[in-house]
Each structure stands twice: as structure tokens, then as C-alpha cells.
Amino acid sequence: MKRALDLAKKAQGMTSPNPMVGAVVVKDGKVVGEGYHKKAGMPHAESLAIDAAGKNARGSDLYVNLEPCCHTGRTGPCADKIIASGIKKVVAATKDPNPLMCGKSLKKLGKAGVKTSCGTCCRESRKLNEVFFKNMQKKLPFVAAKFAQSLDGKIATRLNVSQWITSLAARNKAKELRDLYDCVVVGVNTANKDNPSLNGLTKKPLKAVIDPKLAIKPSLKLIRENGKNLFILTSLKNKNKRSKLFDKATVLFAKEKNGSLDLLDLLEQLYARKVCSLFVEGGAQTLGLFFDAGLVDKVYAFIAPQIIGGKDALSAVGAGGVAKPGKINLKSMRVEMVGPDILVSGDVKRYLK
Amino acid sequence: MKRALDLAKKAQGMTSPNPMVGAVVVKDGKVVGEGYHKKAGMPHAESLAIDAAGKNARGSDLYVNLEPCCHTGRTGPCADKIIASGIKKVVAATKDPNPLMCGKSLKKLGKAGVKTSCGTCCRESRKLNEVFFKNMQKKLPFVAAKFAQSLDGKIATRLNVSQWITSLAARNKAKELRDLYDCVVVGVNTANKDNPSLNGLTKKPLKAVIDPKLAIKPSLKLIRENGKNLFILTSLKNKNKRSKLFDKATVLFAKEKNGSLDLLDLLEQLYARKVCSLFVEGGAQTLGLFFDAGLVDKVYAFIAPQIIGGKDALSAVGAGGVAKPGKINLKSMRVEMVGPDILVSGDVKRYLK
Numbered sequence: 062m063k064r065a066l067d068l069a070k071k072a073q074g075m076t077s078p079n080p081m082v083g084a085v086v087v088k089d090g091k092v093v094g095e096g097y098h099k100k101a102g103m104p105h106a107e108s109l110a111i112d113a114a115g116k117n118a119r120g121s122d123l124y125v126n127l128e129p130c131c132h133t134g135r136t137g138p139c140a141d142k143i144i145a146s147g148i149k150k151v152v153a154a155t156k157d158p159n160p161l162m163c164g165k166s167l168k169k170l171g172k173a174g175v176k177t178s179c180g181t182c183c184r185e186s187r188k189l190n191e192v193f194f195k196n197m198q199k200k201l202p203f204v205a206a207k208f209a210q211s212l213d214g215k216i217a218t219r220l221n222v223s224q225w226i227t228s229l230a231a232r233n234k235a236k237e238l239r240d241l242y243d244c245v246v247v248g249v250n251t252a253n254k255d256n257p258s259l260n261g262l263t264k265k266p267l268k269a270v271i272d273p274k275l276a277i278k279p280s281l282k283l284i285r286e287n288g289k290n291l292f293i294l295t296s297l298k299n300k301n302k303r304s305k306l307f308d309k310a311t312v313l314f315a316k317e318k319n320g321s322l323d324l325l326d327l328l329e330q331l332y333a334r335k336v337c338s339l340f341v342e343g344g345a346q347t348l349g350l351f352f353d354a355g356l357v358d359k360v361y362a363f364i365a366p367q368i369i370g371g372k373d374a375l376s377a378v379g380a381g382g383v384a385k386p387g388k389i390n391l392k393s394m395r396v397e398m399v400g401p402d403i404l405v406s407g408d409v410k411r412y413l414k
Numbered sequence: 415m416k417r418a419l420d421l422a423k424k425a426q427g428m429t430s431p432n433p434m435v436g437a438v439v440v441k442d443g444k445v446v447g448e449g450y451h452k453k454a455g456m457p458h459a460e461s462l463a464i465d466a467a468g469k470n471a472r473g474s475d476l477y478v479n480l481e482p483c484c485h486t487g488r489t490g491p492c493a494d495k496i497i498a499s500g501i502k503k504v505v506a507a508t509k510d511p512n513p514l515m516c517g518k519s520l521k522k523l524g525k526a527g528v529k530t531s532c533g534t535c536c537r538e539s540r541k542l543n544e545v546f547f548k549n550m551q552k553k554l555p556f557v558a559a560k561f562a563q564s565l566d567g568k569i570a571t572r573l574n575v576s577q578w579i580t581s582l583a584a585r586n587k588a589k590e591l592r593d594l595y596d597c598v599v600v601g602v603n604t605a606n607k608d609n610p611s612l613n614g615l616t617k618k619p620l621k622a623v624i625d626p627k628l629a630i631k632p633s634l635k636l637i638r639e640n641g642k643n644l645f646i647l648t649s650l651k652n653k654n655k656r657s658k659l660f661d662k663a664t665v666l667f668a669k670e671k672n673g674s675l676d677l678l679d680l681l682e683q684l685y686a687r688k689v690c691s692l693f694v695e696g697g698a699q700t701l702g703l704f705f706d707a708g709l710v711d712k713v714y715a716f717i718a719p720q721i722i723g724g725k726d727a728l729s730a731v732g733a734g735g736v737a738k739p740g741k742i743n744l745k746s747m748r749v750e751m752v753g754p755d756i757l758v759s760g761d762v763k764r765y766l767k
Contacts, residue, residue, distance in 0.1 A: 211739070212715050212758060213731040214567010218738060226739045345725065352723045360721065362565050366744040366760055368713065370705045371735020372698065378566040382724020385571060386564070386579045391719040396749060396756055403749055405565060405756065407719055 062154055062182045065124045068097040068106070069189060074241045074264065075100050077337045080193035084110035084125040086118055086148070093117035105130065107139040111146045119147035126154040126186045128179070131166040140166040143175065150176040154186035158197040188393075191408075192242075192338045195358060201328050203338040205242060206348050207235060207361040208377035215369035216345060216377050223255075223375075227365045230400025235342075236262040238361060242340035244269050244292070244331065248347035253278050258286065259342070267292065267336060271347055273322050275299050275306060284309055292336075294327050321380075324354045349380025352389060355412040360391060364403040388413045415507055415535045418477045421450040421459065422542060427594045427617065428453050430690045433480055433546035437463035439501070441474035458483065460492040464499045472500035479507040479539045481532065484519040493519040496528060503529040507539035511550040541746075544761075545595075545691045548711060554681050556691040558595060559701050560588060560714040561730035568722035569698060569730050576608075576728075580718045583753025588695075589615040591714060595693035597622050597645070597684065601700035606631050611639065612695070620645065620689060624700055626675050628652050628659060637662055645689075647680050674733075677707045702733025705742060708765040713744060717756040741766045 068083025076082075076098055084106035086094035094117065096109025107129050111118050129139035129151065143151060151170055156163045156179055167177045187194055192203040209227040210216050217223035225232070239245050240261035247259065249272035256278075259268050268283055269292035277284070283291055284306075291310040300314050313330050316323040331339070341351055351357050362377070383389060391407030398404075421436025429435075429451055437459035439447035447470065449462025460482050464471050482492035482504065496504060504523055509516045509532055520530045540547055545556040562580040563569050570576035578585070592598050592614035600612065602625035609631075612621050621636055622645035630637070636644055637659075644663040653667050666683050669676040684692070694704055704710050715730070736742060744760030751757075 208566070210567060212713065212744065212760075213561070214563060214729045215731075215735070219735045220737050222738050224739070349723050349725065352721055357721075360565065364717075364758070365739075366747050366758075367740060368705055368710075368731055368742040368744075368762075369736055369739060370702050370731035370733060370742070372702065372732040374729075374735045376567045376727075376729040378568075378721055378723035379725040380723060382568070382572045382727045383722055384573050385575050386577070386718075386722060387720060389721040389723070391565065391721075394719050394754070396751070398749070401747075403758065405717070405719075407565075409721075
């Protein structure tokens with residue numbers, strides 16, 4: 062199963078909207094075939110592994126980090142192929158998180174006389190496909206929040222100077238993280254102030270700018286370089302405005318809620334467009350609104366070994382904030398050094414009222 | 415020398431205003447005597463080690479983490495005792511940092527026919543006695559700044575609720591740190607709001623409250639429990655005021671500078687009273703003023719795995735702050751877990767303009 066997980070991981074950042082899946086066919090204690098899902102539209106891991114095993118598949122065990130599918134999508138159903146191949150046992154790490162599919166394939170396999178087992182490396186498997194699990198269970202994109210601050214939590218000085226607080230190594234690591242997500246999100250003030258590219262290290266992810274009043278500067282790199290791959294997220298109030306922006310980017314219109322855009326509405330619209338995961342980079346107001354709305358799943362905090370100070374200096378997460386400590390807690394914390402900086406990451410446990 | 419350093423460390427937090435010193439007498443590759451300085455007024459490490467070695471001292475080597483003294487204080491000069499004992503070689507980790515003494519004893523020993531060497535484990539030795547080195551070189555107390563914040567750098571919520579952000583383990587670790595310093599410092603607002611004890615885990619350090627307008631509440635634990643061991647640091651403008659506080663605590667009067675107390679003036683006054691090290695715990699304004707004045711030597715940041723958010727929530731270091739990133743950088747960074755929280759500590763490299 063560890064091998065299956067390692068295989069799955071090879072396509073990290075490439076499979077959206079599909080999960081990462083690896084499969085290993087084992088016969089008499091030996092690996093006789095393996096495969097992983099490389100990209101949506103390409104063959105499934107199980108199918109590749111069975112093909113690789115050829116005749117050896119008969120009487121073998123199949124290890125796979127997610128319950129095989131039993132529906133016909135762009136590829137045929139894996140459950141049928143498994144049955145046809147003569148595999149005698151399927152070991153899955155987790156059931157399909159889609160409530161409509163969950164356990165269906167394993168049942169089907171069982172009825173056809175294939176032994177099944179589920180739960181090996183369950184935690185690692187869920188973690189690896191955290192985006193897919195969120196998508197299937199909530200029908201919403203997975204949301205990662207990222208910020209880069211001084212040790213005392215500042216993202217800019219009192220004069221609003223923010224370049225650079227963290228090291229080149231940390232900034233490159235942040236680019237690497239962009240590669241893992243479908244779409245990078247910033248607020249319009251950050252976009253206008255920094256004129257960023259928001260590209261990954263190897264990928265050009267989708268980009269989105271939260272821009273309630275259509276205040277984005279038309280000269281920005283984001284607009285010039287991304288065309289319709291840039292989402293401008295604005296208020297329904299602007300729907301009947303005439304703006305050249307409407308031709309230059311994909312503009313989505315959201316309801317307003319408490320004077321800000323209704324982020325849940327926007328997330329639903331993005332998910333309907335197959336945007337499965339967001340990497341929200343700021344600024345403070347944008348990050349704050351995502352946290353206030355209870356929509357963040359994961360946090361990446363880069364911390365530079367320096368003090369900035371200043372009561373008027375911006376800190377990383379603005380907007381409203383919680384009333385009492387202990388309401389937005391992180392679990393599965395990870396602390397690592399990236400060059401001279403510290404990267405703390407963790408998953409939001411749950412939002413408490 | 416490692417043994418000498420370990421011995422010295424046994425009295426950590428106890429030797430002020432003296433340094434921590436350990437000494438080991440070695441003859442024919444065997445330790446024949448050792449000792450460490452336990453407390454000001456008690457015998458010096460070298461003296462104890464030589465006594466322990468007895469007759470074996472003759473012809474032996476002495477390892478000590480600081481150049482021996484050659485002045486008569488509350489105890490006799492160690493250099494004379496070394497010469498009298500017949501020790502043939504002295505290995506010191508560093509010279510005495512006091513510019514008036516630096517190298518004097520080693521020279522005296524050399525003239526008397528004792529071989530000398532200096533520099534072994536120099537870095538560890540300086541680090542161990544960072545307080546003493548600062549004292550001798552700058553004639554000022556060593557200043558450590560401590561704060562406890564959420565991952566996004568907040569020390570309270572938008573409603574100014576701050577209890578508790580970090581865990582009990584982290585709060586106990588902070589108490590343990592107080593034991594290492596002579597005096598714990600807070601601002602008057604923090605004192606009035608939290609009514610803290612500010613005691614260590616095993617020690618009752620001196621306390622100081624920065625209180626420009628004499629606004630401290632007379633009912634506070636700090637006043638009731640500490641008597642003259644509480645410093646109230648206020649403005650010269652209050653010198654002729656009549657206040658019961660003047661009887662209940664030690665009140666020091668400082669000049670004002672840019673509308674705040676001149677912290678350098680205060681530090682000089684505290685140092686004149688043999689306060690060799692400060693542990694500044696906040697709040698944000700107090701920490702900010704220390705950083706703005708360029709007076710902080712070391713930083714301890716406790717970081718809790720939670721997000722607080724909010725543009726109106728206080729962040730750890732207030733007051734003015736730097737104009738550009740990269741002006742107050744930390745070195746010798748250390749990252750450790752304290753229960754669920756992260757403790758990042760480091761030394762201020764130097765203040766850049």
C-alpha cells in the first residue's frame with residue numbers, strides 16, 4: 062500500500078478534478094504490475110496496473126489507495142476490469158468519499174467473488190487526497206491559506222513595505238505550493254499594489270482576484286498573461302456595468318453578505334467550473350474574510366527570523382477575526398525550515414462558534 | 415572544557431551579577447578536582463576546584479570557561495590562588511569581557527610561569543554568559559523580549575481577550591524562562607488588565623512596570639506581593655507628586671523622549687541597581703518601544719497553532735516599528751515544540767538603520 066501511495070503521489074498537482082491513485086498487483090509476494098493515474102482523461106491506476114501484470118493478474122492481490130470506480134466516465138469502470146482480470150483480492154485504503162459511490166464498488170466486487178478489504182493506510186490516503194475528499198463531501202473547492210510574515214506576525218511595515226520579508230528560498234517554496242492547487246487567489250489591493258504573476262514553479266495555475274468594485278488595474282500582468290484563465294470575482298451589483306474587463310477575463314458575480322462578497326457563493330461558482338482547490342495568498346483582508354466565513358481547510362505560514370513591529374503595520378489575517386481564542390485550531394502541524402525561514406503548516410480542525 | 419561548561423550551567427539564573435563559571439582540574443588525563451560558582455558572594459569555581467584537587471593541583475591543568483579574576487572582591491583573586499597551587503597550565507574559553515580586565519589575569523599567570531591558552535569552546539562560553547558579556551561590554555542590562563501569539567501574530571482577539579492563546583505547557587515554559595532573568599518587565603496596561611504575578615517557576619524575580627503616568631492600580635498583586643522589589647518606572651514629571659506608591663514600591667524617574675519614557679535612561683538606572691537582565695513580557699506597546707529603541711538582545715516567541723485574525727486584534731509588537739523589512743534580524747535561531755505550541759528563540763543580530 063505504501064508503494065501504491067508513492068505511485069499516486071507522482072502525479073501530485075496534475076490529476077484535478079480526479080484524485081491521485083496508485084495501484085500495485087502482487088502475486089506470490091512479488092509485484093507483477095503497477096500504475097498510477099497521471100491526469101484526468103488518462104487511464105486509471107488499476108487499469109494500468111492490471112495491464113502491466115498481464116496474465117499474472119489472475120489469482121493476484123490488488124493494492125490501491127482508493128476504492129476503485131464502478132461508473133463509466135472517460136474511461137471504463139475499474140471494478141469490471143478487476144473482475145474480468147481474475148484478481149482474487151482487492152485491498153483499498155479508503156472507500157470512495159463520494160456519498161453516492163461510497164462502498165458500491167467493493168460490494169460489487171464482493172458479489173462477483175473477489176475478496177475485499179478496506180482501511181489499510183486510511184489516514185495517509187485521506188491526507189494525500191484531501192482536496193478530493195473535500196470536493197466529494199462538501200461539493201466545494203479545498204481552500205489553503207498562505208501568508209508570509211515576520212516573527213511578530215507582520216506582512217508589511219508601517220510604511221506598507223512588504224518586499225521582501227521572507228527569503229528567496231521561502232518564496233520559491235511558496236511557488237512550489239501553488240503547483241499543488243488549481244487556482245491562486247488574491248484581493249484586488251494586493252493585485253494592484255504588487256502586480257504579481259502568481260505562477261507556480263512548473264505550472265501556470267488559474268488565478269482569481271477578489272474585486273468587489275471592479276477596481277483592478279487593466280495594465281496588470283495578471284490580466285495580460287492569463288486571459289480567460291483569470292477569474293475576477295465581483296459583486297452582482299456590477300453585472301450590468303459595461304467594462305472591458307468582461308472580455309479580458311472570466312468575471313463571476315456574487316451576492317454580497319455583511320458588506321463583502323459572499324465567498325461561499327463564489328466557491329460554489331468556482332467549483333461548478335471544476336476549480337477543485339484554491340491557494341489564497343492574501344492580503345490580510347482577503348485572508349481574514351476566508352477565515353471569518355469558516356472556509357479555510359489548510360494553513361501555510363512562512364515566518365521570517367526578523368521583527369518588524371509597529372501598531373500600524375499590517376498583520377497577516379485581517380477582517381473581523383474571532384471573539385475568543387481557541388476557535389480556529391490547527392491539527393497535524395508541521396514545522397520545517399525553508400532556508401532561514403520557518404514554514405508552519407496545519408489543517409483547520411474545525412471552526413468553533 | 416565541556417565539563418566546565420556543564421558545571422557552570424548548574425547555577426543558571428543564580429549567579430547574577432556574576433557570570434556562570436565552572437572549573438575542572440585535570441592531572442595525567444584524570445579529573446582530580448572540579449567546582450562551579452553557585453552564587454554571588456560564594457567561592458569562585460577555580461578556588462573550589464583547586465581545593466577539591468588538594469595536593470594533586472601541583473603540575474595539573476585547569477580548564478575554566480572564563481578567564482580567572484585577578485582582583486580582590488568578596489573573595490580573593492583566583493590568579494594568585496592558581497599560581498600558589500602549582501597548576502602548570504590554564505585553559506580558558508574566553509578572556510574576561512570587562513575591557514579593564516580583559517587578558518590581565520592570563521598575562522599575570524604567564525609572567526608567573528603558568529602556561530595559558532584561550533579560545534577553546536569560546537562560542538558556547540560567550541553564549542552561556544551572554545548576560546555577563548552584555549553587562550561588561552555595554553554597562554547595561556541584557557534584555558530578552560517574550561511574547562505569546564497565535565500563528566497569525568495576534569496576542570489578543572478583537573475584543574481584547576488574551577487568555578489563553580498558548581497552552582499551559584507554554585505558559586510554564588515562560589515561567590521557567592523568568593527564572594533565568596533578574597527582573598520581569600511589563601507595561602502598566604498589561605499589569606492593570608491581567609493583574610499578573612510574574613513569578614518564575616522556582617524564583618521570585620524582581621518586577622518592573624513601565625508606568626509613565628502613575629496609572630498602576632494600587633490593588634494589584636504586583637504591589638501587594640513585591641514591596642520594594644517592584645520597580646515602578648515613571649516620568650521625571652511625576653517626581654514631585656505625592657503618591658502612596660512611592661512608599662509601596664521602588665519608583666524610578668526617567669526623562670521622556672519622543673513622548674515616551676527614555677528606556678535607555680531607565681536601563682542605566684536599573685543597571686546601577688545591579689539589575690543585570692530584563693525579561694520584557696509586553697504588552698505590544700512596551701515590546702514595541704524596546705525594539706524601537708534598539709535595546710533588545712534576545713527574542714522568545716511562543717506560537718500557538720490557531721488563527722485569531724481581525725484587523726483590530728492586537729499583534730505582538732506595537733509602537734512605531736521599522737520602516738523597511740530586514741532591519742531587526744535574528745541569528746542563532748532555535749525552534750522547539752512546547753506542548754502543542756512552537757517556541758522560536760533567537761538573538762538580535764544587530765539593529766540596522
